[in-house]
Amino acid sequence: MQEESGWKSQGLMVSLFERITELTFNGPDMNLFINGTERVINGVWEEETLLSVLREYFGLIGTRFGCGKGLCGSCTVHVDGEPVRSCITSVNNIAGTSVLTIEGLQQDSEKLHPLQQAWIDERVPQCGYCHSGQIMQAWGLLSKTSNPTEEQINAFMDSVLCRCGTYDRIKKAILRAAVMLQQSSDTHV
Structure with a gap:
């Protein structure tokens, strides 16, 4: 009996994962210019935040998650030259824009900004x-x-x-x- 319910809950987790994957990767492709390089995001879910795309999709982990509500400022990046809170910025709203992160601030590899x-x-x-x-x-x-x-x-x-x-x-x-x-x-x- 215990083994059977374990299989059922595992099956539920697999279906939940499949549904999340479907939601996450079945949207339209989108272009962003991140730190001066054009990047294509393949099928991001429309409610995905810029912060999660930067950290999880592109591995740019210098931008930090703080409060998740846009109040603390730890997640600040620039979109088209203006500071924004990436934890509350929907990536869907910034297609085609230029994003600058802490990793892109240093232009010269020999010395810091x-x-x-x-x-x-x-x-x-x-x-x-x-x-x-x-x-x-x-x-x-x-x-x-x-x-x-x-x-x-x-x-x-x-x-x-x-x-x-x-x-x-x-x-x-x-x-x-x-x-x-x-x-x-x-x-x-």
């Missing part, structure tokens, strides 16, 4: 969990405001939580990165 280097120089990371989201949010500010004030930094970064409380070091790192970016653009003129 100035924002990443400033993070290290200011010793920002403690646990490190929120930092890919923090850095991507900060890049959203620095890509539009080359010389932000402390007030602008506080306002822009307010929506990304750091449970370790490294907010002062984050602010210093952003200010340092702004200077580094200005210096690098001055040498390329």
